[in-house]
Amino acid sequence: MVECYHPLTDSQWQVIVPLLPLQRKRRLCLRQVVDALRYVCRTGCQWRSLPACFPPWSAVYYYFARWQATGLLQRLNEAANRADRLASQRLPTPSLALVDAQSVKLAPRLGQQRGLDAHKRVNGRKRQVLCDTGGRIWRVHVHAANGHDSRAARPLLPAPHAPAPGLG
DSSP states (O other), X not given: OOOOOOOOOHHHHHHHGGGSOOSSOOSSOHHHHXXXXXXXXXXXXXXXXXXXXXXXXXXXXXXXXXXXXXXXXXXXXXXXXXXXXXHTTSOSSOSOEEEEEEEEEOOTTOOTTOEEETTTTEXXXXXXXXXXXXXXEEEEEEEETTSOHHHHTGGGSOOTTSOOTTOO
């Protein structure tokens, strides 16, 4: 069951502000956009079902797609993970990471990035997750379910010649 959604507090917003692109004036308040994104993630609602207290769904989705493409959401996630680790009196980056995979069925008519995971008898997609020992998610890779776990997990791991940001 999903707990009640709570908007960002002022202290949480102060942590996020330095990471956001604030170079120009905007018609929308980015705090409301971030709150709307958190609402969609927390409740699992459809974009078009966003309540009227948030900006229009098309504007929220525009920022989501843009921030996903530029890697801003990844940087926000890493910053939140580092802050949570520091609050737990741990080093900001993990020294040990775990990779796990889960196959998920797709509706029969959806054909993009789909495959058959013969071992689990699932026709759909597979998500690979890189997390630390505290369960914090650092990276996610989604692909067709017929991809082998060892090859599909490579995008999650740092390159052998350079440490990845957030996992050094």
